[in-house]
Amino acid sequence: MFVAPAAALKGTVTAPGDKSISHRAVMLGALAEGDTVIKNFLPGEDCLSTISCFRKLGVEITGPERGQVRVRGRGFGGLAEPDDVLNAGNSGTTIRLLLGILAGQPYFSVVTGDDSLRQRPMARVTRPLARMGAKMLGRQGGNLAPLGVQGGCLKSIVHNSPMASAQVKSSILLAGLFADGVTTIVEPFRSRDHTERMLKYFGAKVEVFGNTVRVTGHPHLKGQRVLIPGDISSAAFLMVAASIVPGSDLTIPGVGINHTRSGILDVLLKMGAGIELLHQREAGGEPVADIRVRYNGKLAGVTVEGETIPRLIDEVPALAVAAAVAEGNTHIKDASELKVKESDRIATVATLLHRFGADVEELPEGLLIRGGRPLKGTICESQGDHRIAMAAAIAGLVAKGETLVRGAECINVSFPGFARELKNIQGK
Ligand code: S3P
Secondary structure, three states: EOOOOOOOOOEEEOOOEOHHHHHHHHHHHOEEOOOEEEOOOOHHHHHHHHHHHHHHOOOOEEEOOOEEEEOOOOOOOOOOOOOEEOOOOOOHHHHHHHHHOOOOOOOOEEOOOOOOOHOOOOOHHHHHHHHHOOOEEEHHHHEEEEEEEEEEEOOEEEOOOOOOOOOHHHHHHHHHEEEEEEEEEEOOOOOOOOOHHHHHHOOOOOEEOOOOOEEEEEOOOOEEEEEEEHHHHHEEEEEEEEHOOOEEEEEEEEEOOOOOHHHHHHHHHHOOOOOEEEEEEEEOEEEEEEEEEEEEOOOOOOOOOOHHHHHOOHHHHHHHHHHOOOEEEEEEEOHHHHHHHHHHHHHHHHHHHHHHHOEEEEEEEEEEEEEEEEEEEEEEEEOOOHHHHHHHHHHHHOOEEOEEEEEEEHHHHHOOOOOHHHHHOOOO
């Protein structure tokens, strides 16, 4: 993907459907009785991996077609034994949440993923699932895919997760649906809560107290209509782009602003960005707003740490670009989870910003970005990570000279049509 310095970004641009919520709608739809109809489903590669895995479990799924997916629910106990390996591709959410569901099935299954996913840690879910009674096998003592699961009758547990991770929490909550009694998970900080919201929406009993979530086993789930909001993680690249390209005035309608995901809004506002939330409303059990971003040339560095980190964990590559352009230092702390994303994002963000001539230091648990140096166009690599590719593209909009982002096709994981949308808002 080639990127040239941009004139103002103007007009309206739609962020694709939320990736996290799209996955969950297919999974809960598969477990429910009756049909689930999903609107504004993300047709990105990660969510297509989820659809393909559930088709192999015997679930009839039609679409995505013009944003709609229909899942014919099989009800509890209705998932068929797969006759081949289930492939989650690049998607951590697919593999970890699926493992929770497979742990509750009375048969053997194997899940795997692409080169990146097969290096990402799975013990964080396989260990608690084994405690619930499933047999979990894999390389490095059950830490790396391919992973074999012999599921069956599960018992409820209390799991104290060492990290704030919605994938861990959701995996155990989904296994908890197949366990007798009440399964409890406690996190150090609150991670995204889409599973809790959607489980309740489908009819499960879920209770939330602070950082503790409890689910009661063997609920009766009923198929639903689910409207997926725009993905704030994809919108983040557009928000940062409009905050750094002079003269921009961009509106992104219908973006999910769930508090467990909206750390990027809080931080960009704290940096001084010209962001307004318009027409705040509820859609499909999630809070949504139209986001208007106007360039004001006022970005200043900030410190981001603690409970805010899980609320913007996927937005760090976008935030890092804003930080490189801002005046002063941005310090991102407590973010060691970045090391186990689609790439080691502490390393890949630092390498990327260095290529553009920014002043950035890799820290054991974060990044220190000394902003304000002019960026220069460059040739850079996506490192197979969709969010690194998009961060490179928006940095290219404000760099001097042309930028070439190699391996940008991985953007299809979460934001098909990104390059086209970026071009459209430059032409206005
Ligand atoms: C996700 C949770 C987060 C996030 C990922 C999607 C989810 O991962 O980074 O992109 O849909 O539950 P962790 O749970 O590993 O933090």
